[in-house]
Amino acid sequence: MSTDISIRNGANLNLKGLASMDLEVAKKSLNYALNPDDFFGLTPRMLVKEGDQVSLGQPIFHDKSDESIKIASPVSGKIIEIVRGAKRKILNIIIKREGDRIVNFKIPALSNIGKDKILELLVESCSLAFIRQRPYNIIARPDRLPKSIFVSIHSTAPYAADYAFILKNRMDEFQTGVDVMSRLIDKPINLSISHNCESDFTSLQNVDIYKIKGAHPSGNESFQINRIDPLNSGEIVWVIKPEDLANIGSFFKTGIYNPKRIVAVSGDSLKYPKYFDTVIGSSISTLVDSKQLSNAEDYRFINGDPLSGTKVQYSDFLGFYNNTLSVIKEGNQFRMLGWLPFLYNSVPSFSKTSFSWLLGGEKRVNTNLNGEERAIVVTGEMEKYFPMDIFPMQLIKACMRGDIEKMESLGIYEVVPEDFGLVDFSCTSKIEAQEIVKSGIQIMLKEVG
Amino acid sequence: MDFIRKQVDVLKKPFTKGGKLEKLYPAFNAFETMLFVPDHTTSKGSHIRDGVDLKRTMITVIIALVPALFYGMYNTGYQYFIQTNIEFTFLDAVLHGAYKIFPMIAVSYAVGLAIEFAFAVYRNHPVNEGYLVTGLLIPMIMPIDMPLWMLAISVVFAVLIAKEAFGGTGMNILNPALTARAFAFFAYPTFMSGDKVWVSEATNVDGISGETILGTLAANGEVAYSSASMFMGSIPGSVAETSVFFVLIGALLLIITGVGSWRIMLSGVIGASVVGILFNLWGANSLMSFEWYNHLLVGGFAFGIVFMATDPVSAAQTTKGKWIYGFLVGVFCILIRVFNPAYPEGVMLAILLMNVFAPLIDHYVIESNVSMRRKRWQGVKLNTT
Numbered sequence: 001m002s003t004d005i006s007i008r009n010g011a012n013l014n015l016k017g018l019a020s021m022d023l024e025v026a027k028k029s030l031n032y033a034l035n036p037d038d039f040f041g042l043t044p045r046m047l048v049k050e051g052d053q054v055s056l057g058q059p060i061f062h063d064k065s066d067e068s069i070k071i072a073s074p075v076s077g078k079i080i081e082i083v084r085g086a087k088r089k090i091l092n093i094i095i096k097r098e099g100d101r102i103v104n105f106k107i108p109a110l111s112n113i114g115k116d117k118i119l120e121l122l123v124e125s126c127s128l129a130f131i132r133q134r135p136y137n138i139i140a141r142p143d144r145l146p147k148s149i150f151v152s153i154h155s156t157a158p159y160a161a162d163y164a165f166i167l168k169n170r171m172d173e174f175q176t177g178v179d180v181m182s183r184l185i186d187k188p189i190n191l192s193i194s195h196n197c198e199s200d201f202t203s204l205q206n207v208d209i210y211k212i213k214g215a216h217p218s219g220n221e222s223f224q225i226n227r228i229d230p231l232n233s234g235e236i237v238w239v240i241k242p243e244d245l246a247n248i249g250s251f252f253k254t255g256i257y258n259p260k261r262i263v264a265v266s267g268d269s270l271k272y273p274k275y276f277d278t279v280i281g282s283s284i285s286t287l288v289d290s291k292q293l294s295n296a297e298d299y300r301f302i303n304g305d306p307l308s309g310t311k312v313q314y315s316d317f318l319g320f321y322n323n324t325l326s327v328i329k330e331g332n333q334f335r336m337l338g339w340l341p342f343l344y345n346s347v348p349s350f351s352k353t354s355f356s357w358l359l360g361g362e363k364r365v366n367t368n369l370n371g372e373e374r375a376i377v378v379t380g381e382m383e384k385y386f387p388m389d390i391f392p393m394q395l396i397k398a399c400m401r402g403d404i405e406k407m408e409s410l411g412i413y414e415v416v417p418e419d420f421g422l423v424d425f426s427c428t429s430k431i432e433a434q435e436i437v438k439s440g441i442q443i444m445l446k447e448v449g
Numbered sequence: 450m451d452f453i454r455k456q457v458d459v460l461k462k463p464f465t466k467g468g469k470l471e472k473l474y475p476a477f478n479a480f481e482t483m484l485f486v487p488d489h490t491t492s493k494g495s496h497i498r499d500g501v502d503l504k505r506t507m508i509t510v511i512i513a514l515v516p517a518l519f520y521g522m523y524n525t526g527y528q529y530f531i532q533t534n535i536e537f538t539f540l541d542a543v544l545h546g547a548y549k550i551f552p553m554i555a556v557s558y559a560v561g562l563a564i565e566f567a568f569a570v571y572r573n574h575p576v577n578e579g580y581l582v583t584g585l586l587i588p589m590i591m592p593i594d595m596p597l598w599m600l601a602i603s604v605v606f607a608v609l610i611a612k613e614a615f616g617g618t619g620m621n622i623l624n625p626a627l628t629a630r631a632f633a634f635f636a637y638p639t640f641m642s643g644d645k646v647w648v649s650e651a652t653n654v655d656g657i658s659g660e661t662i663l664g665t666l667a668a669n670g671e672v673a674y675s676s677a678s679m680f681m682g683s684i685p686g687s688v689a690e691t692s693v694f695f696v697l698i699g700a701l702l703l704i705i706t707g708v709g710s711w712r713i714m715l716s717g718v719i720g721a722s723v724v725g726i727l728f729n730l731w732g733a734n735s736l737m738s739f740e741w742y743n744h745l746l747v748g749g750f751a752f753g754i755v756f757m758a759t760d761p762v763s764a765a766q767t768t769k770g771k772w773i774y775g776f777l778v779g780v781f782c783i784l785i786r787v788f789n790p791a792y793p794e795g796v797m798l799a800i801l802l803m804n805v806f807a808p809l810i811d812h813y814v815i816e817s818n819v820s821m822r823r824k825r826w827q828g829v830k831l832n833t834t
Contacts, residue, residue: 013497158497232826306496328497331490336450338486339504341512341706347500352706353509354500367490371502372482372575375619378506379766380710389822391767394815409819424495428506429619434494 002202004195005227007214009387011350011422013158015306016362017268017327021165023275026263032075032281033092033317034060037310039129041138041445042069044090052079055101057257059126060093069139071320072126074259074280076101092317095281105255110179115145118184122248125257129320130244134225134237135413136445146238148229149181152192153201153242154212156219157305157421161264161323163242164197165275170246175204177249181240182206192224216307218387222419226388231414243323263318267327268364269293282318287325290314300367302326307421308434331368339371350384350426374429382433385422390414392423396433399440404447407440417441457481475569479576507578509708513699514585514689514756520682521689522546525593528685529649549649550688553588556597560604561587568613577618579625579762580608586626586756589689590749590797591633592646599637603629623804624763627753627797634794642793647685661685662747666736667790679746690752693745700755709759712768713775717754720779721745728787736787744783753796754778763804767814774810778803 036044044061047070048054054073063069076099083092105125108117119142122128131140140146153163167174182189188208193201195213202209210228212218221239225231240248243262250258259280266273271292278287290296302309303319306326310319318325338344341353347370348363349356356363382392390411398406420433427433463470464477481487482504491498526542537545561584562576569576587604607629612621634641647661662672662684674684682692690696703709725741732738745751758764758778765774778799786795 230825232829234826235829300490300496302496309496311496326496332488334454334485334488336453336485338500339482339502339508341505341509344500348497349500351499351501351505353505353708356500365497367496368486368498369489369491370486370498370500371504372487372489374503374575374577375617377503377579377619377762378708379761379764380768380771381707383768389818391815391818393766409822410815411822421495425497426499426501428499428501428503430498430502432494 002193002209002211004211004213005192005224007212007218007223007227007387009383010156010215010217010385011426012156012215013307013348013365013425014362015158015266015268016364017266017270017273018159018362019161019264019266019273019275021162021275022272023165023262023277026276026278026282026286028097029279029282029286029317030097031080031283031317032073032077032095032097032279033283034071034074034095034281035092035317035319036061036071036090038320039063039069039071039139041136041442044071046082046090046093048079050079050082053077053099053101054079054095055103056259057103057125058101060095061090063139066141068123068142069128070123070126071129072103072257072259102256105251107252107255110176110252113180113183115184118180121252125251127248127251127257130240130248132239134222134231134239134416136441137239137416138445140238144236145185146236147185148187148190149185149238149240150190150192150221150225150228151178151240151242151245152212152219152221152224153197154192154194154219154224156214156216157307157324158216159264159266159305159324159326160219161262161275163323164193164201166243166262166323167246170243170250171200171204173249173253174242174246175249176253177240177245177247178204178206180248180252181238181245190224190228192221192228214387217385217419217422220416220419222415223387226414233408233413241321241323244321261318261323263287263323263325265325265327267299268362269299269329270327278318280318280320284312284314284316284318284325287318288314288327293327298330299327300330302328305421306365307425308418329364329366331366331370333368335368351428369430371430373431376429376431378428381426381428382423385426386419388414388419392420392433395440396420396423396431396436399436399443402440402443404443407444408448412437412440412444454485457484472573473570475573475575476566479566479569482575503578506708507581509706510582510703510756511585513702513709514582514589516695516698517692517752518550518585518589518689519543520692520695521589522550524682524691525549525649525688527683528647532648532651545649549593550588552597553591553595553600553688554585556600557587557604558584560601561608564605564608564613568617572617574617579612579618583607583612583625587629590626590630590687590752592641593649593688594646594651595633595640599633599640602636603633606632619762621762622808623801624757624760627757627801627804630794630797631801634797647687661793663736663786663793663795666739667793669735672739676740676743676746679743684747686747687749690749693751696751696755700751703755703759709755710761710764710771710775712771713759713764713778714754716772716775717758717779717782718745720776721750721754721783722779724780724783728783736790744786748782748786748793748796750782750796753782753800757796758800758803763807765807765810765814767811770807770810770814773814774803774807777806 043064059070133140191207247258296314345355386392395410417434417438423433526545530537611628728737781799782795
């Protein structure tokens, strides 16, 4: 049984250089890294020191405020460096791959496994990090179960990986993950798929299927939650990325923490943009051949999609949650009279003040801001790319003021920064909506919890 | 392009950090960004950005204003030559108009931008593009024979009091161009009403009677113009607001590009029509029995609703709010015209009034969303207890 949901408003950015459905096993990285910044709201406390030998699945650090929130090593090896920044903030924990040590768990028969045991195994294996809790998008807390769990196969962001392709050969593990999680909440998992998805998700057990029709950001879980089972004050829901659920399933099948990642590497300058089979924390150099790019410094590497990903360097590593790696050109060039309407139509624009919207086909993008930041003047444009019963501009202004009561009443619990990706993109005044909302959520997390 | 860029880089040096003219950087930046979209790249948030920016948006409005402005030049000459019975060609009329109007535009931009630049330098923020539109709107809605010093003072008042006092572009409550118009109207009533100011040189040449249609109606006179000339705009009035036809061309551009809110324009026309029809049915005096569709053609209604009421900063900001706001602008415009013939500038006062009420309208629209969410929360709490 499936329910059809149509999400109006939003727009797709059709970018040139989308990864083709072609999977290559990436060469093994020499070093791997974990970046605590990948986990929103987590303050790391190290469990290992430089020089320590670690096994695959061994906890490397945990959250200062909650020891059950642990992050595991994606590989067997040796901690060669803990890179610190200003105020000794941990930036990267670098692990050199060596040996073949693995942390093994004994998994009882899945047919009679209890909720407490499932939670205990999730915590001990560090697989809990694969699950994120709304509000705030922090790692799920094991002390409180959610009212429902959401998984979205429907991905709409530019360059976003196709989860149906990623899960093609992992449906068995995915089903195990679904079974375990639905056992935990005594009800089916909410699974969103594209309305034209042809894969065999409909034959899955223990899921309620929602067929989503709509442009970006309808693939973001927030908008689906809002339509399927809205999040109210005091409630929590869990969100799991499809491949992460398969990794959880894999753990419950084998007893071994699974850090597998299939990554769509996209970019219009890449010769063969395609999917790579690799592991969390792998070096980006194992995914992008520098020979393909004239000069790596002219490009921006993004862990995630170009709308909401994190900027990294070529020498950095794949993020914990990312199924997408984007490579786009830096746009540090001047454009003469570039503000004139209808002149530079190759620069992608949703605004009808250029003919960009008329010209079909795939667009090339760069990182130019295309203007300067200004006071908010134009109204009504944010709503076009925010398909939810929330006033985005008013919420952003409440976040700017740090007004907790207003943020709460305008719906901060239901959103995460990445939902504002298109708002960022399309804003005439170049407002940093995602940053502002992130700071608002940080205040809420600190003051309200 | 590279050559120009290099020259700009040389000129830029004294304005950059540590340079002699560092403090004047915002002023230099305004000129530089006019010539080149900067090489700034995204540092946080989305890595890619839309090609649109505030400059492009504002320039689009200016392009939309050009047809009305051009017709205004022609009409200025046309009214003058018709009234003085001098033979003229199309070119004569346009040249006469240009001769009268360009100094007004120059004064408006010079005075307004000087204040904008001064504030930008003082507050150390970039010069906002809002005044590019305001500076053109102000001369377009003034009487043609207005002395330039009077125009300058109105601009100073509008920019200082209506805009900068509230924090500059994006923060103002009232539409700055209309504030300039209202200031002139109340500060210099003798220049801004009567039958001697609407036609070029009327005060200097005997025998010119350039009374506006609304002025005639208020005095219970007969209107000598057909609906067609009201639509085309060959009637006395402010500089460039008379031609509904050319305003509609601008409106079309604003609606197609999405820069102006079609909701406000449409609901404004609906509001004015509804009230106009009601008054037609009542028909107690010549203003009331003035056909409702003619009400839409005169008194700068079209210009006001297309270019002033849609100012996104001073209008309502929510979608529902825009419908209510536009409708009430239309309603109040006709109400003021009919019930207070001393103020035939109904559209100006109606928009300013609704500017003040726009935040209130938005407040209630947003509150209804908030209470909807609260109700959902309470429903859940009741279910679980």
